[in-house]
Amino acid sequence: MRKSTVFSLFTLGNAILLALLLLYGRYGSGEAGAVQEASRNLVRELQLTDLCLFTEARYTRHPSMADLHSAFQDHPMALEHFPSGSMVSPPRFRRGRP
């Protein structure tokens, strides 16, 4: 078998695998949709406002609720909680952009 044929089959196999993954993403995750639905209802019921991603500081746990200064309220020389502090920038509408 020619090398180019082998390579074409390898690439084709990869492409098909990727296409399957993409299709799985769109259609296969039916039950994931249901789970999202359940979570959305729970959020509505408990009236939550933020995702629980970074729990080590107030402004990283509830970024949309935290006020401007909360990043420095842990203690006077509070350094940012790297890296989550760098993942969670204070939301733009808090930064008083024009």
Add this chain to the structure above:
Amino acid sequence: MNRFVERHRSILDFALSSLLRRKGKNISLWVVYTLIVFLIAAIVFYTHALKREAAMILQGAPDIVVQKMVAGRQDLVPVGYVGKIAAIRGVGAVRPRLWGYYYDAVTGANYTLMAPDGSLPGPGTADIGSGVARTLRVVEGDFLPIRAVDGVPTLFQVRKVLPYASELATSDLILLSEDDLRALFAFPRGFATDLAVTVENPAERATVAAKIAAQFPESRPILNSEILRTYDSIFDWRGGMMVVMLGVAVFSFVIFAWDKATGLSAEERREIGILKSVGWETGDVLLLKFWEGAAISLAAFLCGVILAYVQVFFFSASLFEPALKGWAVLYPRFKLVPDVDPYQLAVLFFLTVVPYTVATIIPSWRAATVDPDAAMRS
């Protein structure tokens, strides 16, 4: 047309055999290339899936959250506001929310304590998020010690553990009845942490928020759309920062590729000389070099993207967990809903394959312009 395809296939044949002849160099190049694509792909997939997840889940968030600010810091909202806000035209229900943070010195984790007004856990009982259950290793029926504001630990029996699947939003929650919470934090009776205002007509929300801000200058209304937009920029800005950091990695990879492409061994130079002498012309050798680059790029791009997809959506980015977890003791375990579209692949292509291809054009050309009669003279 067939002649065109046959020419490309034959030259691809030779390109592959010349790649395999210098296995060491090319395998190392392919591995580094796949790693770069994997890293950037994982970043792009992760941020995009997380943003969509946030957008889907947080639709249930309150339409407007009203906070009271004192000297720039959030303060408790007097319950008296409820009546006045409810009177504003277009406002549906106004429900006070009572919640706060609790630092558990034993495990070093932070929990969010909340008194929901829905299906209230009875006095002395608590519903906990599965993250809390995992950190404190408690199950339903066990007892959960929480130290009140005066230092006295009070025990709460775990009534229910919130579903594992909703961990992205409820992982660190501890739900108590209102009285227990007020007792724990010594919340004064007539106050709440903030107010959740529902406004049926979405177009009205902005005007209602403006009215609230006018009526209560020290208050701060936060719209639902602003909450959602927070998560749009959460990773974009920083996601971009990560991509810039990875840009440095791509740049060094491009230098690596440039060096590999220019550093032709004497053997390769002799080989191209022979090709030119037996009948190949510069265009054919350029095509040969193009197919060598394309073969490596194609293989690396596809493998990198597939690995990233599997890592982010089947192992929920466990590789990134230490980086994302940061200082937190409690980190939610969640499975992201895959959401990859051709647009992201196009962005990935532009960030990885294009720089590589451009970097190897000039070295390939320099390699290809060996004189045909050079082989005769050597």
Add this chain to the structure above:
Amino acid sequence: MIALHDVTKSFHPGKENQFTAVRNVGLTIAPGRLTVLKGPSGSGKTTLLTLIGCMARPTSGRIVLSGGGIAGFPGGEEIRELEITSLPERFLAGIRRATFGFIFQHFNLLRGISVLENVMLPAYPTGERHGEIRRRAAELLTVFDVARHAHARVDRLSGGEAQRVAIARALINRPSVIVADEPTAHLDTDLSRGFMEIVGSFKSDGKTVLIASHDPIVCDSSRVDTVVEMRDGRILRSGSTP
């Protein structure tokens, strides 16, 4: 028929290391004949070969191909005569691939690939069907009885076998002109005579052969039609042997 008019080729013109390899050469190569360029090394034989073989372009002067159609040139069938002096490299290479077969002093075989692939190599850019090229290559290997080494690596061949593989490679594109630069330099007398028999078979097939050599077996062979003596880039004497 290949005609050279007042052709000069100098390297690094204008610089201090300027070196003129070929000086005002006028020569015509008759079709179907065996012409030998004779002269000591450094007399410009090899450079003249590269000029005739469309490998390099002359600094000045004109080279004209004529006779029955120019193979490898688009629409070349009906063209009686074509000046190739200032053709772009893409077209020179087209003509070189279709019209000329090269045999080198050091054989110039690629070590990393099999003998069969070496023979097929010059035909890759033509876009011919792969099966076609493979069949013709196998045939050539059997003609020069090196077929048993078809899938072997090149570095395990003996001198004579490598020479025959190089000849097979030169014939893969069915060229009408064979150009050989010092073909017998690394061969003993028996193999050199063997080579001259092969050259004889070329002539009987109607191919034009051009050899640059100072090996007496080649120069004084009875098959030679024209001997061109060269020294310091000039042609001293060009006569056809009786």
Add this chain to the structure above:
Amino acid sequence: MTLHPAVLALLVASLLTGGMVLYAGWYGARILLQWEIGSGSERQLELERRTYLISTLLSVAFVLQILSLFLYVFTADRLHGMFSGAMCAAGTLNVNGFGYPVLLLKIVTFLLAGLWLVVNHADTRGYDYPLIKPKYALLLVLGPLVLVEGYLQYRYFAGLHPDVITSCCGSLFGQGQKGIGGDLAALPAGPMEGAFYGGMAATIACGLRFRRTGRGGYLFSAASTTTFVVAVGSILSFICLYIYELPTHHCPFCILQKEYGYVGYVLYIALFGGGVAGMGVGVLMPFRGRASMARVVPALQHRLVAATLVLYLLFTLVVSYRMLFSSFRMTAGPTP
């Protein structure tokens, strides 16, 4: 706003394209000055070797340019969520003054890049570099355009500040609106339909005549170019009405979105491809006389005309299909 991955990708692409065009342009200028085909001098051989590098660089640069046009529009569409009031790419592009000029420049460089590739393809077929001078003259025009477009694109993305209130495509392409968007949308639908189908028919007729008799190349090229402009106008004025089934929604970008089945991509690829091929035929016409081009140019033009016809037919079929099966019916005139 430049740190969004997609924006970074666009900036990287325009940086690389700019760099390559500069490099190629510098050598192009040198070639234009020192090129003499006859001499076998070392400098001439060096320049000829250099032409390989330049055409490779420019081919890659212009393919990048063509891809980045689509990525640009898609990114604008993807970012519309960031700006209150922007419902689709039209709104995002309107956030600051650079959005639409960059889009226009990208379309112009897209067409010129396509033409350059056609001329370059023809030149490599001629045995005496026949089109080398026009090719690099066109490059000297195209190069600065690409650089300016790259700079403006940077200014556009740098100037993007989220949640700036911007006007939505409805008001931007609305009929009352002055400005190019408004005028195109305001073209009366009835005559535009006539002009569109007339243009298509004329192009196909000239194309077939050219393929049969080999005459009328300029006529065909003129017909296909005008039909290209008419088609762009008619997308705004009536085609998108049928796709959206709304009498007021004139936005040319929303048809790229998912809910309309990405039909926008098929339309734009077919239209732009056909446009470039049609113009290519016209650009090649003056060179038919050259000796080395006598055989090459007609064959190439033959294929280009075929491409234009196929692509334009595809465009017309998709549009007619949408018009027939859309529940939206155009009344006597455009509803106010």
